[in-house]
Amino acid sequence: MDINSGAIHVVDPVTYDLIGLYKELSPDEVRKQTGELHPEISTEEIAQIYDEVRELEISGDLFTPDPYEEKVKDYTKRPTVVKALCLHVAHDCNLACKYCFAEEGEYHGGHRELMSLEVGKAALDFLIENSGSRHNLEVDFFGGEPLMNWDVVKQLVHYGRSREEETGKHFRFTLTTNGVLLSDEVIDFANKEMDNIVLSIDGRKELNDKMRPFRGGKESTYERIVPRFQKVAESRNQERYYARGTFTRYNKDFANDVLHLADLGFKQISVEPVVAHETDDYAIRPEDVPDLLNEYDRLAGEMLQRMGTDKDFNFFHFMIDLEGGPCVYKRLSGCGSGTEYLAVTPTGELYPCHQFVGETEFMLGDVFTGVKKTDIVQKFKGANVYSRPACRDCFAKYYCSGGCAANAYNFTGDILGNYEVGCQLQRKRVECAIMLKAAAQSDGPDSDN
Amino acid sequence: MKHIRTLKTKRLTNTVKTGGCGECQTSCQSACKTSCTVGNQSCEQSKR
Numbered sequence: 257m258d259i260n261s262g263a264i265h266v267v268d269p270v271t272y273d274l275i276g277l278y279k280e281l282s283p284d285e286v287r288k289q290t291g292e293l294h295p296e297i298s299t300e301e302i303a304q305i306y307d308e309v310r311e312l313e314i315s316g317d318l319f320t321p322d323p324y325e326e327k328v329k330d331y332t333k334r335p336t337v338v339k340a341l342c343l344h345v346a347h348d349c350n351l352a353c354k355y356c357f358a359e360e361g362e363y364h365g366g367h368r369e370l371m372s373l374e375v376g377k378a379a380l381d382f383l384i385e386n387s388g389s390r391h392n393l394e395v396d397f398f399g400g401e402p403l404m405n406w407d408v409v410k411q412l413v414h415y416g417r418s419r420e421e422e423t424g425k426h427f428r429f430t431l432t433t434n435g436v437l438l439s440d441e442v443i444d445f446a447n448k449e450m451d452n453i454v455l456s457i458d459g460r461k462e463l464n465d466k467m468r469p470f471r472g473g474k475e476s477t478y479e480r481i482v483p484r485f486q487k488v489a490e491s492r493n494q495e496r497y498y499a500r501g502t503f504t505r506y507n508k509d510f511a512n513d514v515l516h517l518a519d520l521g522f523k524q525i526s527v528e529p530v531v532a533h534e535t536d537d538y539a540i541r542p543e544d545v546p547d548l549l550n551e552y553d554r555l556a557g558e559m560l561q562r563m564g565t566d567k568d569f570n571f572f573h574f575m576i577d578l579e580g581g582p583c584v585y586k587r588l589s590g591c592g593s594g595t596e597y598l599a600v601t602p603t604g605e606l607y608p609c610h611q612f613v614g615e616t617e618f619m620l621g622d623v624f625t626g627v628k629k630t631d632i633v634q635k636f637k638g639a640n641v642y643s644r645p646a647c648r649d650c651f652a653k654y655y656c657s658g659g660c661a662a663n664a665y666n667f668t669g670d671i672l673g674n675y676e677v678g679c680q681l682q683r684k685r686v687e688c689a690i691m692l693k694a695a696a697q698s699d700g701p702d703s704d705n
Numbered sequence: 706m707k708h709i710r711t712l713k714t715k716r717l718t719n720t721v722k723t724g725g726c727g728e729c730q731t732s733c734q735s736a737c738k739t740s741c742t743v744g745n746q747s748c749e750q751s752k753r
Contacts, residue, residue, distance in 0.1 A: 261716055261718050262717040263712075263714055263716065265710065265711050265712070266709070266712065267709050270708070304707065304708070305708045308709050312711075316716075316718060323718060331725060339727065391728060394730065573745075575745040576745050577746070577748075578712060580747055580748055581746065581748060582724075583720035583721075583723065583725060585720075585724045585725040586724070586725075587743050591731060591733045596727070597733060610733075656743060657743040694712060697712050697713065
C-alpha cells in the first residue's frame, strides 16, 4: 500500500523485495541485491520489475510524499459545526451487561432517568442551530436502552421531521437497541424512520447470556432477542442495520461469534473489541493480542471461503470502500467526537461522545445554553493523525484516523495518547480488509466489487 | 504491468481539492460505537 496516495498494489515476492530496497540504494544496487535474493529470476526480468516500480513512482502511485499536513492544519481551524448527536434518551436499562460503560444505564454513579420531550426537542434545536450549512444531521437514539423511552423517541422523530422543511435540513435517525422491547410496532416505525438500526448481540448463546444478562433475571436474553433481530434484518431486506457485538478477553475466539451470527442469517455484522479501563477483568490485555490477531486472520479466511456464496456476509471492520471512501480531510480528522459529534444526557448535558458521559470534567455545556468549555472542544478539534506521534508512520492512519479518543483516554489519561492494543488490532483489520478486497478484484482491474 | 496489479482505489491526493464538505456520516453513529473506523465510510459526493 502506498500510504499517502491510497494506491494498493498486489505484487509477487520478488517485486515486494525490490520495492523494499528501491529507496535505500542506487538503481544498479537495487537490481543487483534483488537478483542476489532471487537467483532464480533473470537479470532482464528484474530490470523489468524495476521499470514497473519506477513507472508507479512517476505516476504518483508509489512512494508518494505526505502533502497533507499543512492543509489539515488549515482544515482544523474551520468553524466548528455540530452535525451529529448521540441522544441518551434513557439512562436506564433492562439488562446488566458485564462490560457496559453505561453501568446498566447509571453512567458513573448518576441515577436512572429518562430524557423528557422538552430536553429532546432542545437537543434537536441545538443541532439545527449549530450545524452551519450541513444538510444531513444525524441523531442516534441511545441509552441505556432507548426503547425504555420509546414514546419520546417517536415524538422526537416527528418533531425533527416537522423542522426539516423550514430549516432545509435532513435528519438521519438511527436506533441502538438491546432488542428486549422490540415489538412489531417498533420495527414498523423504525423501518420507516430510521436510517440504521444497531442490534446489540454478542454471538453464541452461552456467551451472550453470560455477558448480556437480564437485571436480576435468569431468562436467556439470546432466546428473547434473536427472533426479533432476525425479523428486523429480513424486514429491512438485510440492509441498513448491524447485528453488533462486543468481544472481551473472555471470548478471544470471537470469530466463532461472528460466524454464529452469520449462520443465524445476519448479513451485516459488527463485533468489536471492548472499550474498558485497564483494571477491568474483561479488558483486553497486551498478552491477548497475538490470539486476537490470529482470530481476525481466521475470520478473514472464512469470509474468503464464503465470498460469492449464499453464506456471504459483511463484517463492519473488514469493510473498506476503496473507490468511494471518504476524502483525506475526513480520514485525518477522525470521528468528530467533541466537535461535530456530541452526546446528550437525559437532562441535556453535552459530552464529547457517549463514551465520556459521566466523566464530569468533560461536560461541555448543555443543549439550552450551548457549549461552554471551548478549551476541551479545541483539544478534540486538534486531535488528528499529526497530533499523535504514533500515527505518523503507521500504514493504517488514513483508515482509523488516529483511533478512539475514549480508548486513548482510558489507557493513557490523554485523548491524544496511544492505545497500542487498539492500534495492533486496527492494523490487522485493515490488512484483512485489503486482502479481501484484493481477492474480490482478483478477476482483473475491471471486476466489480 | 506484468509483476504488479493495482487495485481500483480512490486517489487520496485527488480529494484534497474536492473534499472537506463534511456531509459524510459520523463514523461512530454507523455501527461501531466503540471504535473509530473511518476507511469504510462512504463519501456523500460520490453517492450523488
